[in-house]
Amino acid sequence: MGADDVVITGLGATTPLGGDVDSLWQGMLEGRSGVRRIDDLLGGYAHREELPTLIGAPMAVSPDTVLGRVPARRMDRCQQAALVAARQAWADAGTPGVDGERLAVVIGTGIGGVTTLLEQDDVIEEKGPRRVSPLTVPMLMPNGAAAWISIELGARAGVYTTSAACASGAEAIAQGARLIRSGEADVVVAGGAEACIAPITLAGFAQSRTLSKRNDEPERASRPFDVDRDGFVLGEGAGVVVLERAGFAAARGARPVARLAGFGITADAYHITGPEPSGEGQIRAIRAALRTAGLTAGDVDHLNCHATSTVVGDAGEAVAIRTALGDDVVLTAPKGAIGHLVGAAGAVESIITMLSVAEQVIPPTLNLETKDPAVRLDVVTGEPRKQAIGAAICSSFGFGGQNVSLLFTPA
16 A cells, blocks of 8 residues: 555444444444434424325434534534534544644535525524524535534645535545645545435425335335335435545554545536436446556446435446446445435445445345346345455435546555
8 A cells, every 4th residue: 555545544424323333334234224204303394294205314313412402503403413423533533643734624515504594594484584593604504514523623724515416425535535645635534414304305306206205114115226116215414534645544553444546526417417328427437436546347346336216316327337347246225224315425325335345244235125127236135245345336426417436445
């Protein structure tokens, strides 16, 4: 490993499976689901009975209970989740003793502080403008999560926010690696956060016919690659990692979890919501990750799929994977267990991929009972699969034609 390689030394997460990385990983290995009915989150919404989808995958541990009531009141739920995950990752990395001018933060979010915006809109409608919180703007601004983390850690090398819809968290990690490779930082705290479960987002996704309607079977609703899939399940959470220049990590005696060997970022330039039909953009992202890692398709043993459980998306992704990597790569799709975490998805699923590489085991895909004939690939189901993993890719794709693939190898 070269001194300028990028390694991951710390992991943090809060997800529908639990409030930390261990609960996420154990839940994935055990095949548990974080999806449930969310009637309690819809409050007194007058038209609740008109929503076709009443299920979701909220965080198992509310971040405000971790941060404390007073600090949490100054942050949107998305920002709270990001800070909780960042604190975990920083502690897991051993609190690196890095000069603040060599420490950067990159946090992605697809939507940002939407719950604050909605709550304060209710306030102005019901009580008038003088009752709107003076913290409204910093709570709803997309860069709020990254800013709070930078303030806590004293990161002064740059604070960045990526917003690439469902690829936001993965793009943040890629941009963090770029900062290290360019010499602008020695350590980068990177990841993604999202907390947008609300009537308006449920209704918007439902109107676009992308959400599952299995309200009576929440735990079986998210079904990546299954012939009976009917849409994704909206989730929330955060995943944050600590990236370091390998030489810096070695000098302080850190033990990396994995190496971020390559990454690819591409755009379809095709449609605002639909993927390019041939999967050409996804293919280019995977091949770019291979190229920057100096590897070939045959070197990749495992791929953690975006696979949201939509009819068109899953089949198209499978074709793109076969074209880019061939037939032998082994797949898993975490959204069967945790739903779709939007801007946090790529970061949380990257953490799962890193742990697969570190422990040489692939967690199963939940609810894949009858595989779509169009998905002619090996997808792990049932029990975790122990196997040698020399290289693994995590792919994330987002509205707007955003494609990101991250390639991890053992440290």
